[in-house]
Amino acid sequence: MKDQPPIKLLFEPRSIAIIGCSTNPNKIGYKVLDNIIYSEYPGIIYGVNPKGGEILGQQLYKSIEEIDGDVDLATICIPAKFVFNAIQELASKNCKFLSIITSGFSEIGDIEEEQKIVRFARENGMRVLGPNIFGIFTSKSPMNATFGAKRIEHGGVAIVTQSGALGVAMIGKTETEGIGLSAIVSVGNKSDIGEADLIEYLITDDQTKVILLYIEGLKDGERLVQVLRRATKIKPIIIIKSGRSKRGAMAAASHTGSLAGEDNVFSDVMNQVGALRALSVQEALDWAKFVSIQTILPKGENAVIVTNGGGIGVLATDACEMYRVNLYDDQEVLKEIFGPVTPSFGSTKNPVDITGGASNEFYEQALQAAIDSDDIHSIICLGCETAIFNASQLSDVVSKKYIENKPSKPLIFSFFGGSDFEKGLFSLKGLGVPIFPDVYQAVSCLGAVYSNYRTLTYAEDYSRLAEPEVDIDVATIQEVINEVRKKGRLFLLVPEAMRVMEAAGIPMPKSYVAKNLEEAIQYAEEIGYPVVMKIVSKDIIHKSDAGGVALNLETREEVIDAYEAIMRSCLSYKPDAVIQGVELVTMIKMDEAIETIIGARIDATFGPTVMFGLGGIYVEVLKDVAFRAVPLTWRDANEMVKQIRSYPLLLGVRGEARKEIEGCVDVVMRLGKIIQSVRDISDIEINPLLIFEKGKGVLCVDARILLTPPQEEEVI
């Protein structure tokens, strides 16, 4: 296999070949060429059409063979059945990237032909975008090698879309919304190049300020997660993932042939890596626009609402809770800042209500006060049309405050009123002012900025939080697994699973067989009181009947008494019994513990993930579970445990003591480490992990471990 070309050459090719240039302006092969020329692509263009001739001033080649130079990017618009041949010929032209617009491959069931193409391409140093796409646009080159809109406004938003139709429409939509693009790439069937490859380039591209992904299903979720971890620390990444609902996921799967995956896993993992998940396309575009113009991050979490209407103030307050925007709460400071500009019947509490009687001047002063205060980190500026709240003057205020003196903190505006009022104000949108008709829409954007803010704040101490790493004995675990593999089993027996748990440092009930009283005492102390003692004898099957069991032994003295009592009654029960000794076991007080379930598995979509939930009905009935992708930081594991709705049970409710949350988090980390380090394991579930009172530890009572089936040779 040849070396793979750098992804940069897909975005900035030195030469493009269009395979299947058409003279018919309604054909894709014409539109692509037309768009490339119109976009003023500076590199070399090779148009190929078996008939030759000329289109759009471009001399055509009759065959790929005829091309007299190297091809960095080939855009393929010929019918599916001719594609493989074309690619074979392109290999001889040192071709680096294939943008296969042609459809009719895996999306209609022809997986084989698609795989054949990718295999050949990769073997010959080519990578494949698509098939079943509308092409690629990039402002850097510049190059519009799509069959979508001719004119694409340049700007800071890069879009990667799995849906072709939606992508083509988005090109138009972004223009309507005043959003400029740095790139838009259609990934279609994702036979080779996926979102992760593209993000890796886009985070290095200086023209791209924000990346927007439209995803229906994932092919290599694990790699995407890895790339997103890094990428979100560099640029905001917004994701629309359809197939949230069960039925939507089914529709997406039949539409794209890729797995939608469980939506709650997707959501949790995206949160973990700091990607911003939007509900709808509209919300995603709002966010993309806002974060691309709002490049100054807030310095802290204190947001303030300034309004001339109590009603929209309250609505915005609700929206702040929904979108996790924290309203500043120091009443004294607020009074000091806003007192001078708020009438007595208004409110300096947050929302700051300067009332419907307020004029533009008052509004301006209130905004200025908020801008000037170092205690306030972001401002939600709201306004209702009133008799004295004048649109044209208000526009001047907004212009002055926002455009002329670009403030050093995020401001977001929402104005509500009639057409003259809104027209006057919304014309400012064209000048880059973030104004929205609905307060929820406005606050949602600020919420996205704050999510991003938290990702970056978190990133700063990311490395610190990852330490100290949990220490597990991978060699021993691998040894256990190798033995199981040898026996041809795909699951571990209880003692095997217990050896894995032990090697991973996960606390389990302890058990020793003592041959005499001295040993019994020694083991009891080693296990820690209370302990259970049981007779060990082949001759005594019904241990309880024989008086061979003693529960809840809490002291050394009780162990001595119990030992003697057991010996006595067993020998009187069966005088000829051969006694090996007594077994000492940790006494488990189930009723003092909270049962949790901790699992780790190779998710079909997202790769190695960890899950956590409270035992029994919490997971099964209430679906109260949290997911994370590995590797985990301590912060990840902590947040995961805190995220579940039933978390208060671990904190202790109704006078109960706080539970050993730290021990629980530790086990989460250890399971994460196992699934990350030992790729033979496909599935681990500790059920239950008992969580005792704080200081009394946790206990893995049962663990189920499954192995990955033997792999067939990978094709690519």
Added chain:
Amino acid sequence: MKDQPPIKLLFEPRSIAIIGCSTNPNKIGYKVLDNIIYSEYPGIIYGVNPKGGEILGQQLYKSIEEIDGDVDLATICIPAKFVFNAIQELASKNCKFLSIITSGFSEIGDIEEEQKIVRFARENGMRVLGPNIFGIFTSKSPMNATFGAKRIEHGGVAIVTQSGALGVAMIGKTETEGIGLSAIVSVGNKSDIGEADLIEYLITDDQTKVILLYIEGLKDGERLVQVLRRATKIKPIIIIKSGRSKRGAMAAASHTGSLAGEDNVFSDVMNQVGALRALSVQEALDWAKFVSIQTILPKGENAVIVTNGGGIGVLATDACEMYRVNLYDDQEVLKEIFGPVTPSFGSTKNPVDITGGASNEFYEQALQAAIDSDDIHSIICLGCETAIFNASQLSDVVSKKYIENKPSKPLIFSFFGGSDFEKGLFSLKGLGVPIFPDVYQAVSCLGAVYSNYRTLTYAEDYSRLAEPEVDIDVATIQEVINEVRKKGRLFLLVPEAMRVMEAAGIPMPKSYVAKNLEEAIQYAEEIGYPVVMKIVSKDIIHKSDAGGVALNLETREEVIDAYEAIMRSCLSYKPDAVIQGVELVTMIKMDEAIETIIGARIDATFGPTVMFGLGGIYVEVLKDVAFRAVPLTWRDANEMVKQIRSYPLLLGVRGEARKEIEGCVDVVMRLGKIIQSVRDISDIEINPLLIFEKGKGVLCVDARILLTPPQEEEVI
């Protein structure tokens, strides 16, 4: 107190007086008169200004006294301190309604003056709108007695708003959105007239097609609930209730002085009565517009998505789940309907994807097929801009399908693309076509129509479902309470509470004292096995120590044996003990039951309500509770029990048997009946109500009952 005037005269007054007409065009007293005249109000106008003179061709009166006729509606624009005097004078003019625009009453803490005004008004046959409002507009009269916009487009939407600033802005906003108004009423401080009064008129008004309420807090939630129950069966009612979040509720309370109430109670009760709760103002306006033009209800729940883009199809599928729109699922029928118009690489599954290669003609055919099919009850028509999907032709298709041949089922459109594409299509909005840029926005509207559909479908068998009424012995309950009142207590002791439970027919553990063996057997059979038997003797305190307790007696024989054993051991324990007999009690097997909590109380905001949840942490930690207002139908009670997330526990999980859900619903009904019938009770809580296996009943183990504090004389 005089008779109260009919509310119709507020909306359709024969004469209006404007108290405080100003000659200054910037003053409210000028604007109101100007608006009344501009709106072509047909009745008599009396402008009052101490200086007299003329404004806008209207001769002014120097005093109210001078007015030479009856005043149906007086609009008051003078400073707060003069208002009471004016009202005294208006009483002599047979005034019926006061619209007090003036602010400076309870909203700034002056509750007393406001109450004084209302008291005087009510005593003199007048009712008060406001104070602290922008006035009232109605298209019926017509009359624009507000200081808001001059021009108000007439139409089918009536708005009642608690927020003045938001209301004024909404007048403008509705015009921008192409929404015509039948009325807009500002209720401000709601000192007298509230939403309920206004709804009672609006449901009779033939010009009003839909009612939209903006609420921050409630003053008489109980009456609103009663009115909404009826009203939603007549017209769709859309509610925006701010203060969803804790902080928002606080802001609303300080802004309006009325209680926001618990948001989850509000949501549950609004669902129960069939009101449509919108998240944001934008959503409410979208719904209002759609339901006012979409007057044909669907004939059933089968919705179909028709799209030329798989991506937006999947997004719409997700939105359908979110907004409770049911997608039709009969694959065979769908194939039959859409097969002929769907290309082979498209999908006839719902969403029906005719693919990006589809032309307008195909789209038209697919829509027509959906319109023609009786199996399909509503259609979500989606479109992405593509090279061959032409905006102007598509506009023609939409016009033909929607405007010319008004289909007999709901259709909703969402198109996504560039400005030319959208401009062409969105111009149809002006012609009444429901087109939205975002699929979530579109599906949200259809969801509102379906909620309304379900309310009406439910209403049809509402009366039937309310039967048979639960039968409780109100007289006995009242008697118990009277005794408690006499003792000056506000809570019931255990035996008193148990008497109430018994009178309400709620199953409790039974207990009898038997004087001899015959009675013991008789009571055991009456209680039902298993039973517990306990010695009854003043001389035996520690019953267990004396061998005076026998648990889990399952047969007549066991009762006989236990009786004899108890007598024997008690007499040997204390030979001189005087024995009264034995107590026979229901044996409660807690571990076989699920604990639930059922409560009923007079909610400060909503009046008598019932709550249901699973016991312990489910209510306390997980807040997994459902609320309903009384009176309850069987359907209400059933839905309430099913609504909680932990409901599967009652159905039986992990091989457990289904529980006695019917008995649980029955107790919900009975508690509802108590709180409805016995207004002395402020609070009942059964905790726990044990729910056994189906067929084995339910058991109220403990009940706490509180009484309302003695009422002071009501002022009004």
